[in-house]
């Protein structure tokens with residue numbers, strides 16, 4: 001009902017705010033847009049589900065996420081994919097892996113500090129009711 005749509009609207013505002021703050025962080029520039037398949041032709045052979053911050057934002061606007069957990073699953077793909085595709089010891093790989101780990105830690109810290117557990121529980125109740 002209407003109250004549920006109010007809750008989901010507030011969730012989208014919260015998720016958009018997180019995603020936009022991450023997109024402004026210079027450390028996460030490589031995560032802001034999909035990996036360029038022309039530039040990296042084997043990317044889709046290695047990475048089954050590409051993800052990036054602009055795609056997260058599109059998903060939010062398309063009402064794809066009803067719980068923070070669903071958003072986290074896609075947000076986690078961004079750094080997991082980077083660790084998987086860039087495993088080597090050369091400086092480029094080490095640099096993107098360091099940024100991937102910073103992205104992981106930053107998302108978790110924001111959610112730990114800014115998500116009210118009662119609000120998350122209401123979102124999970126809505127998910128279970130649908």
Ligand SMILES: COC(=O)[C@H](Cc1ccco1)c1ccncc1
Nearest residue numbers: 030031035040082085086092096
């Ligand atoms: C999330 O971004 C990536 O996984 C690409 C992979 C990539 C390899 C060559 C071109 O792009 C990346 C970008 C910048 N620095 C390292 C790796």
